[in-house]
Amino acid sequence: MKTTIYLVRHGDVHNPQRILYERLPGFRLSDLGREQAHTLGKFLSSKAIRALYASPLERTAETAGIIASYHHALDITLDERIIEILTPARGRSMEDLAREGWNFYKKEHIAQGGERLSDVWRRMQHFLKETVKKHEGQEIIVVSHGDPIMVSQLKHQSKKLSMRAIRGEDYVQTARGFALVFEEYRPLEVSALDF
Secondary structure: OEEEEEEEEOOOEOOOOOEOOOOOOOOOEOHHHHHHHHHHHHHHOOOOEEEEEEOOOHHHHHHHHHHHOOOOOOOEEEOHHHOOOOOOOOOOEHHHHHHOOOOOOOHHHHHOOOOOHHHHHHHHHHHHHHHHHHOOOOEEEEEEOHHHHHHHHHHHOOOOOOHHHHOOOOOOOOOOEEEEEEEOOEEEEEEEOOO
């Protein structure tokens, strides 16, 4: 019996100060982000979705709400395990972070309480295993964030976690994602959503 999880990223965020908003409150979708979420919702409306999960942050909950509007009687379940990464780089300018290669996993960040890639995978793996078991044979949508999605995609392709691997050209864009297909509880295939 196959279970499919559509693991998708939230839409574009209104961020005029161009800072790393990480888990900071108050960052909602931009006009573009809402358009993207509607496009994603329309694409997923042809699927027989049985459940919808989202990170509790505003941008993911808002994206999930738009997606849910394309499905009759689909409630949103918020789950902390699929939240954005934790890093002390929050609040820094995008320009500074770009110069550093978007590396939120440096030793100094970890020493200040930031997550490791393995920490991100541990919580995502726990969520995915539990969710596949709960929704065996169904199709579900999970709205999360860039790095947690890339970590999950790599691990389900049996690839090693590294900064280089998650920061490649195929980094998940806003309101895009992957279909993770499981047979019973074993990952079977990973494919990018094409629409």
